Amino acid sequence: MRTQLAMVIDSSTCIDCKACMVACKVENQVPEGYWRNWVKSSEPRYADVDWMDSVRPAHFQPGGCMHCSNPTCVSACPTGATYKDESDGAVKVNDRLCIGCGYCIPACPYGARYRHPTRHVVDKCDFCQHRRDRGELPACVTTCPTKARVFGDINNPKSDAAQLLKQNRSIQIVHESVNTQPNMYYLSATAPINWPVKPGKPDAMQFWKLINPSIWGVVGLNALGVLLMLGKQILMSHDKPAADNSSPEKES
Amino acid sequence: MAHQTIHRHTRLSIFMHWFNAVCWFFLLLTGLGLIRNDALQVFPAWPLWMRSVFGSPETLLLSHETVGIIWAGGFLIYGILLFRQEVIPFIREILTVEIPRDSLWLITKGIQMTLGYPALEKIAEKFGFDSRIPDQGFYNVGQKLFAIPSILGGVVIALTGFIMILSQYGTVAAELVQWSIVIHFITVGLVFAGLLIHIFMAAIAKGEQPALISMFTGTVPEDYAHHHHKLWLDEIRASDAAETSPAQGNG
Numbered sequence: 001m002r003t004q005l006a007m008v009i010d011s012s013t014c015i016d017c018k019a020c021m022v023a024c025k026v027e028n029q030v031p032e033g034y035w036r037n038w039v040k041s042s043e044p045r046y047a048d049v050d051w052m053d054s055v056r057p058a059h060f061q062p063g064g065c066m067h068c069s070n071p072t073c074v075s076a077c078p079t080g081a082t083y084k085d086e087s088d089g090a091v092k093v094n095d096r097l098c099i100g101c102g103y104c105i106p107a108c109p110y111g112a113r114y115r116h117p118t119r120h121v122v123d124k125c126d127f128c129q130h131r132r133d134r135g136e137l138p139a140c141v142t143t144c145p146t147k148a149r150v151f152g153d154i155n156n157p158k159s160d161a162a163q164l165l166k167q168n169r170s171i172q173i174v175h176e177s178v179n180t181q182p183n184m185y186y187l188s189a190t191a192p193i194n195w196p197v198k199p200g201k202p203d204a205m206q207f208w209k210l211i212n213p214s215i216w217g218v219v220g221l222n223a224l225g226v227l228l229m230l231g232k233q234i235l236m237s238h239d240k241p242a243a244d245n246s247s248p249e250k251e252s
Numbered sequence: 253m254a255h256q257t258i259h260r261h262t263r264l265s266i267f268m269h270w271f272n273a274v275c276w277f278f279l280l281l282t283g284l285g286l287i288r289n290d291a292l293q294v295f296p297a298w299p300l301w302m303r304s305v306f307g308s309p310e311t312l313l314l315s316h317e318t319v320g321i322i323w324a325g326g327f328l329i330y331g332i333l334l335f336r337q338e339v340i341p342f343i344r345e346i347l348t349v350e351i352p353r354d355s356l357w358l359i360t361k362g363i364q365m366t367l368g369y370p371a372l373e374k375i376a377e378k379f380g381f382d383s384r385i386p387d388q389g390f391y392n393v394g395q396k397l398f399a400i401p402s403i404l405g406g407v408v409i410a411l412t413g414f415i416m417i418l419s420q421y422g423t424v425a426a427e428l429v430q431w432s433i434v435i436h437f438i439t440v441g442l443v444f445a446g447l448l449i450h451i452f453m454a455a456i457a458k459g460e461q462p463a464l465i466s467m468f469t470g471t472v473p474e475d476y477a478h479h480h481h482k483l484w485l486d487e488i489r490a491s492d493a494a495e496t497s498p499a500q501g502n503g
């Protein structure tokens with residue numbers, strides 16, 4: 001079966017230390033003000049009347065690009081600069097094809113993409129490609145002190161990630177509007193889960209989709225017109241005006 | 253008289269026309285190969301094919317950008333150096349339209365091109381207009397109606413292309429890049445639609461061969477000029493007469 005790299009996360013062990021965020025930022029030189037990954041937290045509830053029974057401490061949830069199997073960002077990219085790599089199942093950006101148009105940024109329900117302020121292309125998690133090339137795990141996985149993030153090929157039954165998935169119930173986080181089939185699994189349960197946003201398209205992309213058939217239609221109609229004229233020229237090869245007043249033969 | 257040839261295009265304008273045509277085809281084919289998106293691409297195999305021809309998608313992009321810069325840069329230099337000699341007269345010519353005469357030309361020529369002369373005569377009789385195709389100047393109104401959008405379109409295509417290139421080397425507002433892509437595509441599509449007709453009229457249509465040949469030699473036979481661009485020929489004759497008549501008067 002085809003390789004599908006994925007992250008299987010036990011968010012109940014996350015202590016919100018944000019070491020994964022720091023490690024990622026340093027490893028991938030993520031510029032100030034931007035992040036490739038995150039730790040989200042649920043609201044703790046201390047204010048209930050019956051607080052001794054219902055107290056719910058905050059729950060922390062590490063995350064990042066979910067390297068979806070139905071990636072809405074890939075469908076939004078006009079050039080294929082953002083693509084799902086068949087060899088490892090990761091969603092990547094070809095930064096020499098990307099011109100930084102940002103069609104993909106609102107298309108991600110998870111906010112996993114940003115336009116890099118100095119490289120002028122879209123940047124995102126690539127499961128630390130350069131570390132994997134030398135046989136290491138992604139920086140966030142290695143760094144995590146509680147080993148909340150487990151990384152591997154979930155299509156390989158012997159991998160830790162596949163084993164964990166097999167032995168436990170797990171959930172994926174999606175927006176109700178589209179099943180992106182994320183390759184980030186949370187063991188048993190996690191919170192918060194209602195944070196993804198509806199995948200959007202910039203006005204320009206929407207307009208393009210709207211007008212695309214008309215443009216091709218106009219080209220097609222003109223091509224048809226040319227074919228008609230060609231046909232006419234071949235079929236009516238002796239087409240001459242009955243009385244051509246301006247013909248040079250008559251005048252000279 | 254009928255075998256005399258008349259100067260029609262300068263060498264430089266002939267060069268610019270074919271330089272433009274070669275760049276246009278290269279840019280059209282590579283540009284279409286850059287659109288790889290299921291919802292937008294009408295020929296999904298084309299981008300795959302182009303990318304393998306060029307070795308990689310990034311080489312395809314780079315080639316498209318390089319030729320685009322050469323194309324736009326070539327016209328920028330030409331436009332600046334020959335602004336008074338060629339650009340202004342050309343623009344003046346293509347913007348000179350006489351609505352009643354030229355709309356009748358479009359109607360009669362349109363019917364003749366598609367349905368033929370007999371049909372044109374019948375239709376003209378039925379609707380009560382003159383079936384003779386009105387005389388035209390240096391360019392006929394059909395050529396003008398292609399020239400105007402193709403020049404304007406060229407400017408739009410070059411500017412939006414430039415914005416997209418710039419976006420990779422400096423911070424350009426995202427909306428500007430996003431709209432540039434769409435406007436670039438739409439403009440190319442519309443000019444290309446017109447181009448199909450242009451190429452048919454110039455290279456395939458019967459009776460137009462002298463124009464095609466003139467795009468290499470620079471001259472047309474006088475009888476062709478008389479038949480297709482009578483008002484232009486009249487102008488040349490008038491100015492020739494103005495130049496030579498005083499000399500004749502004295503001699």
Ligand code: HEM
Nearest residue numbers: 272273276391395396398399402451454455463464466467
């Ligand atoms: C195989 C491709 C092409 C052929 C065979 C062709 C042929 C010609 C010929 C023969 C003329 C001269 C007409 C005359 O002297 O009356 C001409 C003029 C012209 N060509 Fe092309 N051309 C080609 C491609 C293009 C392209 C790609 C463009 C621009 C997008 C273009 C734009 C023009 C313009 C603006 C003129 C001035 C007259 C007019 O508007 O028709 N041509 N072409």
